[in-house]
Amino acid sequence: MQPEEIILTTADYIKEKFAGEGSGHDWWHIYRVWQNALYLAKNEQADLLVVQLGALLHDVADWKFYGGDETVGEKMAREYLEKLQVPELVIAPVCQIINEISFKGAGVNTPMSTLEGAIVQDADRLDAIGAIGIARAFAYGGFKHREMHNPNILPENHTSFAAYKKNTGPTINHFYEKLLLLKDRMNTATGRQLAEDRHQYMLNFLEQFYQEWNINVELEK
Template sequence: MTDTMSRYLTEDATSTPLAEAALKHAFLELEGDTSGHDPYHIVRVFRMAQRLAKTESADLETVELIAALHDVKDFKFTGDDMSGAREAERWLLEQGASSELAELVSGNIAGISFKGAGTETKPLTIEGKCVQDADRLDAIGAIGVARCFAYGGTKDRPIHDPATVIAHHSTTDQYLKHQGTSINHFYEKLLLLKDRLNTETAKQIAVERHAFMEAYLQQFYNEWDAQA
């Protein structure tokens, strides 16, 4: 764990010892990631989810646990749609959490991730909705642009190829196996997120971030065509 991560944990960042342990667990699991799903992503999602939990009167510990564990053994890395949910439940029970809390957290983790524009979504509690919004906010705006290209690089995706058709996937398997481009990923996921948020606070935050991506894409195309 980096010194920065260790310092973060000393700043009364969590509401309970279990939430602090979950953050530490996630930091260790995701340390060294270069796809944009590193410990700093967890910190940003965790902080934003806390902010949304307050505006939505959601249970703070539950929100923190979902946020901390949402990318551990995630389907993007395992290819298994339920691996993250199972790992969260296993870890929580191992820590002595109640079966009810473990099931609540794992059930929400199972439904948080975007798995294709046309895929069926799993129902979330208000706590899961807060974390889903926080996670989606981190996928748009300036950081979202940076993460898009970082993730594309780990998947050997080209930056842009005008001949590559945009695809809206109807199954998680299609989404995982699709080898598109990083620019197409904006249209296949990132630009869709603003209208798929749950909370009013997240929707307000998303407006500026969404506009930034649209402006970025226009500048990208201008430079691609040697017009800027």
């Protein structure tokens, strides 16, 4: 198979697997990460086949029904790519990306060990911020039956630490726990630049959100 055919076949396979996912990992998330990754790769000397396969397969470990086993994504990707007779020279770095990207231990900033991985991670992070990031956060919150915002559970002071620890707090808190931290964790120059814009958009959103939330207070003044 030619690289182009491998990519399109994999895209079809993933599209079918992720159809109807409701937690923020639907096909369109994968599609955007794929396109973001291609965009970022333009300014880097990266292997485009590894970047694209890494992007398309980066969330396979999140197929909820395989829960638990952290290496499951990597294994499934390997099995799949071997069937397509993709050379080991490509399979190994793709699996490494999947493995490194799915490690989400203790909120640490996971370093990627290859340029291709750095690009896929940036592409994934870009999709978690900005207008799309906001939409995904609230979609995820709804999926988990969470409140949008609760002034009694403030992100800053973690009044409800138990809720925070279990990551069950209002969706607004997720901005402070994760989304607003991402711009400083970008790997590539282009990624950093795009993140800057999207970050500012989230700050504007939050400001407007609190303004609307407190409209009664404002009117009473």
